Amino acid sequence: xxERVTLMQQFPPLHGRAVLxxxxxxxxxxxxxxxxxxxxxxxxxxxIPGMIDMPSAFGRPDAELATTVFHSKNQTRTALxxxxxxxxxxxxxxxxxxxYRSVIGGPVTGDTFDRSFSIQYRLVNEGERMPAIALxxxxxxxxxxYSGEYLVASKHFTxxxxxxxxxxxxxxxxxxxxxxxxxxxSDSFDSRADGGSGMGGTLRSGxxxxxxxxxxxxxxxxxxxxxxxxxxxxSDAYQREDGATFEWKSPVNIGISYQPSSGSTYSAxxxxxxxxxxxxxxxxxxxxxxxxxxxxxxxxPVTPRSGAVRALNWPAEQSADGPLxxxxxxxxxxxxxxxxxxxxxxxxxQNERYGTPAQAVGRGAxxxxxxxxxxxxQFDIRLSKKGMPVTSVLLPRDALETLEFHPVGSDLLRASTxxxxxxxxxxxxPQRYPHLTYxxxxxxxxxxxxxxxxxxxxAGVALxxxxxxxxxxxxxxxxxxSLLGNLDAIERTSxxxxxxxxxxxxxxxxxxxTAVTExxxxxxxxxxxxxxGRVTAGYLERGYGGxxxxxxxxxxxxxxxxxxxxxxxxxxxxxxxFGFSPYEVTTGHLSAYYDLTDNFVGRMDVGxxxxxxxxxxxxxDREFNNGWRVGAYATKTNVSATEFGEGSFDKGIHxxxxxxxxxxxxxxxxxxxVIQSLQRDGGAKLQVAGRLYNELYGLQASELxxxxxxxxx
Amino acid sequence: xxxxxxxxxxxxxxxxALSGCAxxxxxxxxxxxxxxxxxxxxxxxxxxxxxxxxRIAANRGVETYSAATPVTVALDHGLLVATRGMGDDLMAxxxxxxxxxxxxxGAPVYKRKMRYLTPENRSIYGYAACEMHAVGxxxxxxxxxxxxxxxxxxxxxxxxxxxxxxxxxxxRASEQWASPAVGMIALTQIKD
Numbered sequence: 001x002x003e004r005v006t007l008m009q010q011f012p013p014l015h016g017r018a019v020l021x022x023x024x025x026x027x028x029x030x031x032x033x034x035x036x037x038x039x040x041x042x043x044x045x046x047x048i049p050g051m052i053d054m055p056s057a058f059g060r061p062d063a064e065l066a067t068t069v070f071h072s073k074n075q076t077r078t079a080l081x082x083x084x085x086x087x088x089x090x091x092x093x094x095x096x097x098x099x100y101r102s103v104i105g106g107p108v109t110g111d112t113f114d115r116s117f118s119i120q121y122r123l124v125n126e127g128e129r130m131p132a133i134a135l136x137x138x139x140x141x142x143x144x145x146y147s148g149e150y151l152v153a154s155k156h157f158t159x160x161x162x163x164x165x166x167x168x169x170x171x172x173x174x175x176x177x178x179x180x181x182x183x184x185x186s187d188s189f190d191s192r193a194d195g196g197s198g199m200g201g202t203l204r205s206g207x208x209x210x211x212x213x214x215x216x217x218x219x220x221x222x223x224x225x226x227x228x229x230x231x232x233x234x235s236d237a238y239q240r241e242d243g244a245t246f247e248w249k250s251p252v253n254i255g256i257s258y259q260p261s262s263g264s265t266y267s268a269x270x271x272x273x274x275x276x277x278x279x280x281x282x283x284x285x286x287x288x289x290x291x292x293x294x295x296x297x298x299x300x301p302v303t304p305r306s307g308a309v310r311a312l313n314w315p316a317e318q319s320a321d322g323p324l325x326x327x328x329x330x331x332x333x334x335x336x337x338x339x340x341x342x343x344x345x346x347x348x349x350q351n352e353r354y355g356t357p358a359q360a361v362g363r364g365a366x367x368x369x370x371x372x373x374x375x376x377x378q379f380d381i382r383l384s385k386k387g388m389p390v391t392s393v394l395l396p397r398d399a400l401e402t403l404e405f406h407p408v409g410s411d412l413l414r415a416s417t418x419x420x421x422x423x424x425x426x427x428x429x430p431q432r433y434p435h436l437t438y439x440x441x442x443x444x445x446x447x448x449x450x451x452x453x454x455x456x457x458x459a460g461v462a463l464x465x466x467x468x469x470x471x472x473x474x475x476x477x478x479x480x481x482s483l484l485g486n487l488d489a490i491e492r493t494s495x496x497x498x499x500x501x502x503x504x505x506x507x508x509x510x511x512x513x514t515a516v517t518e519x520x521x522x523x524x525x526x527x528x529x530x531x532x533g534r535v536t537a538g539y540l541e542r543g544y545g546g547x548x549x550x551x552x553x554x555x556x557x558x559x560x561x562x563x564x565x566x567x568x569x570x571x572x573x574x575x576x577x578f579g580f581s582p583y584e585v586t587t588g589h590l591s592a593y594y595d596l597t598d599n600f601v602g603r604m605d606v607g608x609x610x611x612x613x614x615x616x617x618x619x620x621d622r623e624f625n626n627g628w629r630v631g632a633y634a635t636k637t638n639v640s641a642t643e644f645g646e647g648s649f650d651k652g653i654h655x656x657x658x659x660x661x662x663x664x665x666x667x668x669x670x671x672x673x674v675i676q677s678l679q680r681d682g683g684a685k686l687q688v689a690g691r692l693y694n695e696l697y698g699l700q701a702s703e704l705x706x707x708x709x710x711x712x713x
Numbered sequence: 714x715x716x717x718x719x720x721x722x723x724x725x726x727x728x729x730a731l732s733g734c735a736x737x738x739x740x741x742x743x744x745x746x747x748x749x750x751x752x753x754x755x756x757x758x759x760x761x762x763x764x765x766x767x768r769i770a771a772n773r774g775v776e777t778y779s780a781a782t783p784v785t786v787a788l789d790h791g792l793l794v795a796t797r798g799m800g801d802d803l804m805a806x807x808x809x810x811x812x813x814x815x816x817x818x819g820a821p822v823y824k825r826k827m828r829y830l831t832p833e834n835r836s837i838y839g840y841a842a843c844e845m846h847a848v849g850x851x852x853x854x855x856x857x858x859x860x861x862x863x864x865x866x867x868x869x870x871x872x873x874x875x876x877x878x879x880x881x882x883x884x885r886a887s888e889q890w891a892s893p894a895v896g897m898i899a900l901t902q903i904k905d
């Protein structure tokens with residue numbers, strides 16, 4: 001078990017009543033959004049956009065992220081579906097089936113847990129006469145249990161009544177199948193090798209659209225805005241399950257879905273003439289929020305130089321607890337340095353409150369209008385992170401005064417603002433360092449999909465502390481005390497043939513309820529133009545300690561960023577707080593980051609992983625302008641699929657949700673979730689806090705530009 | 714099968730729901746309220762909030778009012794041009810046509826332009842097509858005032874702003890629409 005970050009490990013204290021707020025999030029969508037969602041169908045019991053068990057072609061609203069939980073006799077499925085772009089969705093699914101046949105037509109082999117992945121792409125959007133047409137593939141790289149492909153057309157006959165007709169292969173061609181129409185192209189389409197083999201994780205392209213095909217169809221009627229009635233004719237004969245998991249008696253399914261609010265949908269089905277199914281779907285959309293643009297406290301108004309309401313004295317000596325520093329701190333900005341050069345007043349600030357740095361700049365500028373001497377005509381607000389100056393924002397004071405209430409104030413202000421790299425730090429204020437912070441917070445870790453117990457968790461409290469000793473010099477520690485949970489009850493021993501760099505981590509759980517998960521000293525530094533550096537030493541994570549060094553080249557307004565990281569680490573002992581085991585490794589990567597479009601960022605890491613294996617990680621993230629990120633990654637190293645073990649290679653999905661989106665309050669922190677199909681020893685990476693690309697997130701010109709409207713919030 | 718223990722955070726909503734314990738909350742900083750300034754009674758039905766706001770700043774004819782709570786409204790000669798601290802804030806507004814209509818001029822149907830910020834931090838316009846109607850004299854806030862109604866249509870709905878003006882044309886009280894989520898804000902000048 002990897003010491004991946006726990007839910008709150010990176011982001012210690014949570015304030016706000018997130019549970020209640022989360023419940024309220026289901027109210028978030030506007031009526032227009034609800035209407036948009038109504039035009040689409042729902043989610044099937046496999047979690048893909050569609051009817052009951054059969055897909056439809058409508059898809060879901062762009063960016064929707066939904067969890068589907070389905071249960072019927074001897075079958076439970078949980079799925080996470082993301083509408084990646086308007087036409088494309090991806091679904092990750094975890095299923096448990098009792099009493100099934102691992103080979104079609106074979107004996108009942110017992111129970112299984114299965115992970116699978118589906119995609120659906122809409123080839124044609126629905127038009128006045130034209131139906132929507134979508135192509136989809138289920139279980140493309142798992143063990144093939146749900147393997148099936150389809151082409152489906154869907155059309156609304158009235159705004160409330162829609163029908164779908166599709167052609168399926170694989171599982172979706174298993175009832176009343178006929179000879180594959182694609183055999184006109186090649187005879188090879190006639191036969192489909194049986195799935196359900198191997199360790200999964202490989203693309204089974206040799207099976208796609210092969211073997212018998214069959215027709216499926218269905219209709220859905222939206223009786224009211226909240227109630228949806230569905231009937232379908234399924235082309236899945238459930239050959240692995242029939243007569244064991246449940247009795248398949250009829251191809252007809254009927255279902256009812258009730259959506260009391262835009263978040264949750266409750267569905268019940270009568271499936272295959274014999275079983276009742278129950279389904280819960282919870283959908284979020286990063287583009288929508290219950291809190292609009294956020295419940296941030298009102299900012300201080302701009303104070304014009306003429307007719308100022310209050311006159312403030314500009315002290316000859318600025319200090320870390322002077323009036324300017326206090327006023328900035330009230331806005332969540334920590335003042336590192338102040339420097340007046342002629343008519344330009346420069347300040348260097350660290351944003352401790354706002355998820356969107358453009359808002360931090362706006363708040364800083366508003367405070368400066370009330371404090372800066374009258375002869376200052378220009379503000380240079382420098383955003384700093386971990387003691388490194390990152391970006392300089394040069395604002396004319398006139399523009400701030402004239403544009404405060406202008407209808408296009410943010411656009412006009414941006415036009416007269418210069419944003420550029422801030423390479424050198426200003427001399428720090430006296431008493432700025434050392435600066436200590438600490439926090440006590442709850443934490444929770446979960447482990448999903450262990451066949452012995454698919455949900456394990458560990459919860460307790462964590463004490464974290466940080467001391468900033470100087471510009472970029474930071475000591476950090478984190479101590480975790482487990483209070484309850486069953487992560488320590490794991491009894492499996494690792495069968496990995498690789499060094500047990502992650503698969504033995506469960507041994508940490510058995511030792512003690514107290515863990516030092518981080519104890520490090522770090523130095524962050526501007527290494528040159530557009531260059532950022534980091535050196536971290538100490539107990540880097542629960543599993544490893546040692547030395548980590550990183551260099552990142554990330555110019556302002558550049559789509560490309562390049563990084564290099566080198567770590568010399570030893571595995572920490574399982575039975576002591578501070579000891580080490582003999583396993584030592586040099587691990588590191590060269591990384592390239594590229595903004596493919598406004599919303600998508602790709603990353604490639606090439607290097608050596610914890611087990612000494614060498615290979616490549618590819619990752620693709622959709623980034624939203626409010627800090628939401630949803631992405632997937634895959635790592636392939638020079639470890640064979642057999643050596644790797646189940647899953648064949650490392651892959652996963654990650655989701656980052658800014659906390660301010662959850663509770664409406666300004667917050668720099670976010671919730672990070674990684675769903676790995678399986679944690680093995682191949683392709684495993686060191687977890688080290690403060691990786692530079694993440695630290696700089698949102699702080700540079702291109703990101704400030706896309707969120708500049710928040711300057712005046 | 715090996716050690717199948719994946720450090721995975723729970724599926725999203727579950728993770729979020731379970732993470733919501735609050736240990737402490739950061740108090741919002743109060744704004745300084747100067748004495749002797751003009752006062753406005755502010756009522757926001759959707760927020761169930763009601764307070765007396767005093768003027769904390771003036772910039773080129775636009776006055777910013779606030780109470781002890783970190784919420785502000787900005788008034789341009791009585792016209793609501795911005796809110797802050799209410800969530801779905803009115804970020805800015807171009808009400809030049811409304812001003813002309815209040816003065817009895819301009820086209821019979823005119824455009825009201827409002828600016829909002831989406832949850833994804835994009836600046837968007839809200840346009841409404843409006844007509845100004847002089848309804849008649851009525852007693853409001855202890856005075857006899859002229860009631861003017863600005864009836865507006867926009868995508869997704871309609872709203873009516875009401876202005877009560879004194880003989881000099883100054884707006885003494887009003888009900889003005891801020892945004893889809895905030896809705897109407899009632900403003901009554903208590904002290905000049």
